[in-house]
Amino acid sequence: MTRKRHAKPRKQPLQARSRETYAAILEATARILEAEGLEAANTNAIAERAGVSVGSLYQYFPDKAAIFAELIIAAETELGDMMEALVSSTSGQTLEERLGLLVHAGVAQQMARPQLARLLDYLEATLPADPKLQAADERILSLIGRLLQEHRDMIARPATATTALDVLSIVKGMVDGASFAGETRERQLEARVMTALLGYLRYS
Amino acid sequence: MTRKRHAKPRKQPLQARSRETYAAILEATARILEAEGLEAANTNAIAERAGVSVGSLYQYFPDKAAIFAELIIAAETELGDMMEALVSSTSGQTLEERLGLLVHAGVAQQMARPQLARLLDYLEATLPADPKLQAADERILSLIGRLLQEHRDMIARPATATTALDVLSIVKGMVDGASFAGETRERQLEARVMTALLGYLRYS
DNA sequence: TCATAATGTGAGCTATTACTTGTTTTTACA
DNA sequence: TGTAAAAACAAGTAATAGCTCACATTATGA
Numbered sequence: 001m002t003r004k005r006h007a008k009p010r011k012q013p014l015q016a017r018s019r020e021t022y023a024a025i026l027e028a029t030a031r032i033l034e035a036e037g038l039e040a041a042n043t044n045a046i047a048e049r050a051g052v053s054v055g056s057l058y059q060y061f062p063d064k065a066a067i068f069a070e071l072i073i074a075a076e077t078e079l080g081d082m083m084e085a086l087v088s089s090t091s092g093q094t095l096e097e098r099l100g101l102l103v104h105a106g107v108a109q110q111m112a113r114p115q116l117a118r119l120l121d122y123l124e125a126t127l128p129a130d131p132k133l134q135a136a137d138e139r140i141l142s143l144i145g146r147l148l149q150e151h152r153d154m155i156a157r158p159a160t161a162t163t164a165l166d167v168l169s170i171v172k173g174m175v176d177g178a179s180f181a182g183e184t185r186e187r188q189l190e191a192r193v194m195t196a197l198l199g200y201l202r203y204s
Numbered sequence: 205m206t207r208k209r210h211a212k213p214r215k216q217p218l219q220a221r222s223r224e225t226y227a228a229i230l231e232a233t234a235r236i237l238e239a240e241g242l243e244a245a246n247t248n249a250i251a252e253r254a255g256v257s258v259g260s261l262y263q264y265f266p267d268k269a270a271i272f273a274e275l276i277i278a279a280e281t282e283l284g285d286m287m288e289a290l291v292s293s294t295s296g297q298t299l300e301e302r303l304g305l306l307v308h309a310g311v312a313q314q315m316a317r318p319q320l321a322r323l324l325d326y327l328e329a330t331l332p333a334d335p336k337l338q339a340a341d342e343r344i345l346s347l348i349g350r351l352l353q354e355h356r357d358m359i360a361r362p363a364t365a366t367t368a369l370d371v372l373s374i375v376k377g378m379v380d381g382a383s384f385a386g387e388t389r390e391r392q393l394e395a396r397v398m399t400a401l402l403g404y405l406r407y408s
Numbered sequence: 409t410c411a412t413a414a415t416g417t418g419a420g421c422t423a424t425t426a427c428t429t430g431t432t433t434t435t436a437c438a
Numbered sequence: 439t440g441t442a443a444a445a446a447c448a449a450g451t452a453a454t455a456g457c458t459c460a461c462a463t464t465a466t467g468a
Binding site (some may be wrong): 011013014015017018021045053054056168200202 | 414415416417420
Binding site (some may be wrong): 029037038061071076116119122125126157165166168171172174175176177178180181192195198199200201202203204 | 205241330372374376382387396399404
């Protein structure tokens with residue numbers, strides 16, 4: 001709760017041992033967040049769950065917010081990597097096929113740990129601005145933008161950043177809503193998301 | 205942070221003076237939430253901003269979560285009232301016209317205080333289950349469901365609870381995304397939301 | 409083998425939190 | 439005007455938070 005702006009860069013994990021500690025802290029945080037919520041995710045609890053001491057935690061993260069930020073960056077990097085691979089390897093296919101693959105990847109990731117996904121989304125909006133975080137975010141938007149651009153003759157919307165953001169927002173919104181309501185049938189949800197996206201993009 | 209489950213019903217505000225205190229506490233909480241975020245919204249700060257003492261705060265709310273819950277209920281009741289009036293008074297009009305009115309009301313409410321709207325959405329998902337809160341929620345969904353039902357021959361989707369939830373999720377998602385990105389042109393946003401909704405509902 | 413660097417520890421400090429309680433002030437109304 | 443109920447007050451309490459620091463342990467490599 002203390003509002004310090006120290007942002008000291010901490011140690012980088014060099015040896016295998018410390019890399020494990022680092023990863024354990026991130027995973028412990030994710031587990032607490034998804035199982036017990038934001039309030040339960042305090043640094044003492046995180047350290048305990050990770051099986052390390054608080055001191056170790058603060059050797060790799062300048063403050064609690066940095067742990068959250070790193071979690072978001074990791075999730076977005078993972079999604080971004082998958083999306084980039086998909087977009088790059090399917091340039092001959094139709095918009096519908098390619099969008100289907102992206103939606104499949106996105107829905108799967110968000111539904112794998114829905115509580116966590118919702119919380120990270122919320123945290124992203126409240127965390128102090130972090131250039132790395134913003135970059136990971138923009139990468140995803142620009143991949144969607146690239147797809148729209150490549151199929152711009154098939155859609156009734158301009159292939160702009162706004163349209164890309166709308167696409168992402170629709171996916172996130174629908175998955176959030178569905179998981180909150182207890183929906184678990186991923187394929188059906190994917191199909192509905194596809195309907196919404198294609199309906200938005202194709203018809204004016 | 206203390207996890208008590210007392211849920212004592214507190215005093216009801218009877219006199220004009222206490223009704224003002226009650227309202228001041230709610231408004232102070234909303235202002236702090238939207239300007240400084242969830243962490244800053246502690247009971248001492250809320251009381252101070254409201255110009256009352258902490259003791260007074262706890263005369264009307266059993267705990268901090270109850271203040272948040274009341275804020276959500278108030279917002280959803282307001283939206284529900286507007287929606288109900290619109291749905292009831294436009295039974296002769298087209299789906300497009302009626303949906304446009306609902307979207308206008310919903311977008312306006314969420315864009316009036318976007319930070320607050322996002323936070324309340326998040327809080328709703330984490331607060332202890334409250335029947336009143338759930339009722340307010342279901343009322344909005346059932347109004348959307350009623351509209352879908354009345355125009356079921358105009359849409360390609362089943363007029364089910366799932367479809368109603370999808371509609372609500374698309375609106376919330378798009379407005380959240382847009383306001384997070386700094387979008388302020390409400391009419392344009394509304395138009396895009398309408399495109400997405402009609403695209404989703406009309407085309408399979 | 410030993411010195412140095414890397415990593416890990418956890419008691420404990422300080423600040424802050426949610427909430428209580430004993431008391432005082434204000435209001436309603438007989 | 440007097441009095442009982444309603445409302446408001448705010449000092450205080452116990453718990454807990456984030457984070458530091460002096461020290462211990464483990465690894466590296468010459």
